[in-house]
Amino acid sequence: MPRAPRPRRGAHPASSCESLETDPPMNTEKRLTAPELVDEIRSSLTVVNGWIPALSGPDGPTGVLEDAPLSEIARSLGEFASTPTMPSVVAQLLHRAAASAAAAASADSATVYGHLGAAYAYVLQAHRAASGDTTN
Numbered sequence: 001m002p003r004a005p006r007p008r009r010g011a012h013p014a015s016s017c018e019s020l021e022t023d024p025p026m027n028t029e030k031r032l033t034a035p036e037l038v039d040e041i042r043s044s045l046t047v048v049n050g051w052i053p054a055l056s057g058p059d060g061p062t063g064v065l066e067d068a069p070l071s072e073i074a075r076s077l078g079e080f081a082s083t084p085t086m087p088s089v090v091a092q093l094l095h096r097a098a099a100s101a102a103a104a105a106s107a108d109s110a111t112v113y114g115h116l117g118a119a120y121a122y123v124l125q126a127h128r129a130a131s132g133d134t135t136n
Helices: 014-024 034-044 051-056 070-081 089-106 113-133
Strands: none
Touching: 014 113, 034 051, 034 070, 034 113, 051 070, 051 113, 070 113, 089 113
């Protein structure tokens, strides 16, 4: 009598039909839209409550207004990345975010979302790095 095939290592032991009925969906979070990505990046840079201007200190750049266009956001990210008081790991990530935001500002509609997503990811990584490392 032939043996039943062994499940792959790490595979769910239940049949695929049972698995579909009992397992929760893998990703239930909504993906941010391009305007939402821009808003999230911009909020990190705002004069009033952005974490990036706060991290650079009183002698650093001033940040952007709440309605700043993407080109201004890209310029500001680069400006903050070049601030001498910015921790080096944060500065590197902000340089990458600035490059991605600048690419998004001049990208065609097929690639703009990818550039914005990359810029947002770099800003998030910079924020995490700033939370754990505030030295140069």
